[in-house]
Amino acid sequence: MRAALLGLMACSMLAPAAWGAEQDYSLIERGRYLATIGDCTACHTAPGGKLMAGGRAIETPFGNIVAPNITPDRETGIGAWSDDAFYASMHDGKTARGENLYPAMPYPYFTKTRRDDVMAIRAWLNTLEPVVNRVDANQLPFPFSIRAAMTGWNALFFQAGEWQDDTQKSAEWNRGGYLVEGLAHCGACHNAKNALGGDESGSRLQGFALQGWFAPAITSGNGVGLDKWTVDDIVEYLKTGTNRFATAAGPMAEAVSDSTQHISLADLRAMAVYLKDQKGPAAEKRQAMAASDPVMQAGEAIYVDKCAACHTMNGAGIARLFPTLSASPSVEARDPLSVLHVILNGTRAAHTPYAPTSPAMPAFGWELTDVQVAAVATYVRNAWGNAAAPVTAGDVSSVRKNLAARRE
């Protein structure tokens, strides 16, 4: 695929006059790299479809939005858009006709991206094969089907504006912030959202449940989120999909496979430095549940009989293969959604060339009752030094229903 893209670029570079070729090449290459950080393809390329030709449905709390065709096709893509229009879509969340975009397009984050970078992305998009593919983006129910409704939303939750460097901080910190808050749009999953899908104020990067998964807090300090992770741990995770604390699964596995593994080590390091400096509030101090609690005892029995064969008796796991449960942000997260998701449905870990094993956890949902899933989830959240709220059979039942509905 990559070879094919380079081939396309080579072709497109033959067309314009030779004088700009070298400059074009580095601009286009920068655009390609930035588009990878932005993970444009995750939405704009349909499974099995042509690159950036649109058509992938994006879940929002209000219904599905289908990502548009952003190839240079003039009729159905964005070939006819002016550079200003393209910048407006990234910076202001507006279409070329001045209509509002839906914030499924992460313009509340992309707005931070500087114009020269946006133009580099445009330059790269211009090199793609123009694909005729008319996409009916809007499949929302009324009243969300009215784009104008987003004007109010924008007024409430959106503030346009490019990233401003903090001169008190290092260049590395600022580069990291520029990417984390902007193109990489980490907050799109990790920021808590309100009922209207806007970022909850004061809860940046503090974790949120979406698409059947809980994106854990990625703040640092106060024993929460990435507190125990070093900068190197974060870089390793984003580059390979796994480290001593966690293995990427679900939407994060896709993010690693599609995007973060391709980010340069320098940029990953900058992002890690920035993340390590984001303080979240202290977690509610919890006492681990007593091992003698009947739920803990049943949970331990299930764990020993079924889970220990991979995750080991002490929850430490096996590096690069079976994630640790004793030091994992997801296991102890305030919302047990991800834990319940993987117990019920299983999951396959991220694949990267650096960690190609991509092991998978089997589904236990057919084998364990809600009470048993609750017991084992409660156990792993309260064993080996972990302390988190117990899980009830009712929690399991609603996650089971949610996951079943998502499969249909």
Add this chain to the structure above:
Amino acid sequence: MARKLPATDVVIVGLGWTGSILAHELTEAGLNVVAIERGPWRDTSSDFPVTHAQDELRYHIRHDLFLRPAQETLTFRHNARQTALPMRTWGTFMPPNGVGGGGVHWNAETWRFLESDFVLRSHLTERYGEKFLPEDMTIQDWGITFADLEPHYDKFEYLCGTSGYAGNLGGQKRQGGNPYEGPRSREYPTPPQKQPFGPTLWAKAAVESGFQPFPQPSGNLSQAYTNPLGVTLGPCTYCGYCEWFGCGNYSKASPQVTILPVLLRKENFKAQTLCTVQRINTDSTGKRATGVTYIDSNGEEWEQPADLVLLCAFQLFNVHLLLLSGIGTPYDPNTGQGVIGRNFSYQVTSSVDGFFEDKNFNPFISSGAIGMCIDDFNGDNFDHGPHGFVGGGYIGAVQTNGRPILSTRGPAGTPSWGAEWKKAVAQHYLSTYTTVTHGSSYSYRDVFLDLDPTYTDIFGRKLLRMTFDFHENELKMSQYITDRLADITQKMGPKVMEKHPRKGPYDVNVYQTTHTCGGAVMGDDPKTSAVNRYLQSWDVPNLFVFGATAFPQNAGYNPTDTVGALAFWGADAIRNQYLKNPGPLVHA
């Protein structure tokens, strides 16, 4: 009429160990590779996960992961005077099926053959004289030496992460390893597995008897391991569900947990599953393979043209395809002429049961390749002069499982049902210990494979026919090494001991091993071998045949390490010799 697919550089028939290795090596060389697999895709967490991998009925008794005889089987007879009848269900062996092949459900015993095994006929003739060998024994040299194969054994073991302790490191003998093995270029990738009670007790008895026991080399890993491809395997948990089962926690070496995660993601590789290759196609000269024809699960026929055809199916079915495709001269037992189907061999196993009163062996705490062995009675490690037979096997305490449907029993005389049976199995389950021999099977003029005249498969093709029985040499060998095993086992202190040397005639109902060998063997002479020392067909130089199919006879070991090493050896020959100058690599 077959529809023609776009040509590819390489087509591989069968995606088990050898197919996966060849596909990986040749895609690395930049070739486009298509693998065609008769069975389904299989993966750890969906097909044999820890939720239900430990199901004796489904996987072992009902053969869930195996080829269905309705898909393909063979016919069997003891000798040419009998009429062969079809194997309607599996008994004596269980051919694999699906992506990963036998690598999914092997025990993972990872042995190298002895140096003398590769030059068997010349070695034995030199030591004992030509007349010492039975007149109808057709054993022969392999055309390669242990030294040729050593770097490739090493590659396969480092791919798998094999657990063991070298007994011969670069010519230096080491206490604690196998003193008879050929020199290794380096230590095993991981240390030996831990040993349960039975092997420990047996090893003590072996030391008391003056032997040097050593841990069996195991593809069930003693610790986590990341192989040269970057793929990580986990540590074995001694669950006792190896042979006939897929491993649920990534700790038994298989294509799934060593190669496929990398191979499947390569742009220049693809695999077709649930597609059965019908034949290898050749051009009008018959000297060049043009690809293969296969039928998919909808019954549609496709032709896959390719510059290079690699047969990587299970041993029996490589031979079947060669016969069906009319490649090479079929073997004729009456004249001894012809090579396809010649020198079929098997494995000669036996056991000694010890019934103890005061011991608890916890037989369920085990792995397919755990155990302590000695190699003093293998190959030509001992003087056969006084015994009147050749060959041998490793013997030892190999604790593979304690699965109850097949392992519950009492001493001889225990009724097979009723109150006495029930009492006996309750009493003996934990305190019975079985030790084993794993003996060689040499080849004979009247043991061979050909096409059956009567029975056909679902495609209307003639079934493969197997003509096989044990010969006196092998039965004598089994008696001798079983006695030596019993000498040691007796020192463990059983109240009752029962010896079960292998007896004839060959019983197809009773599982022995799935180590069928030969039928298109390698060698230096096109009159007595189907493929040259590089596994290349003498008749069709752009066709290579892998697997135990190439063994001229079987040694007293499990074959997989040698099968894997030969795959790397052949891949090396293709990459470094054939691709530079396509054509015969050896001129007869």
Add this chain to the structure above:
Amino acid sequence: MGKRASTAATRRRTLLAGAAAAGFLGLFTRGNALELQGMPAWDPLSGPPPDIVKPGPWQFFTAEEAVAVEALVDRLIPPDPHWAGGKDAGCAVFIDRQLAGPYGRSEGLYMRPPFDDTATDRGPQSPFTPAQRYRRSLAGLDKHCEGAYAGKSFAQIPDAEKDKLIGALQSGAVALEDSSGRGFFELLLQNTKEGFFADPAYGGNRDMVGWRMIGFPGARYDYRDWIERHNETYPRPPVAISGAPQWTPRQG
């Protein structure tokens, strides 16, 4: 690699052709021909997991047959003061469900003619499926008992007589009409032991009685903590695929 991973999902499972048509190979293998390029899409239950047998009416046996089979399995594995016999262990239920399923139909076996079932040294050659063999043999047993025990059925004769008759089937002294008594005995004994020791998921080995009787801890997958505890009794209770009593929190 580029963007391949995200879009591979559908490419991976491209059906070769005519997916709607039931493939004739599909009769005994799962699914359809697949082209694998990239890792196949995540499908945790493609295996698939076992169907856990539920109590309920007989699926293969008639009521009369079931009575006979329960009586037979209870003599092959008689109850004793410590451990249930074949009947209470669910061996008849196990056999019933097996016969109603693929095993009973000889699914996947090579069943093409000609059949030479006079040969005994080249593997089983019967043209009949296990389901057919049970049906014929149980009818034959019925007929035999009617004649030999004054109209009584197998279940109605005293245990000692039952044992005598089973022994006669085993030795070949009693032949059944339309079937080999010894062949039926061997099949029944094999299936009864399967039922007594297989995972309870299949309807036998109720309460893991077979496993508890011999000291087998069942569907466990990790003995790392006991591998070097030589000659010591393994301490944990048995586990079945579908669980164990210790998996449910005690009420309290």
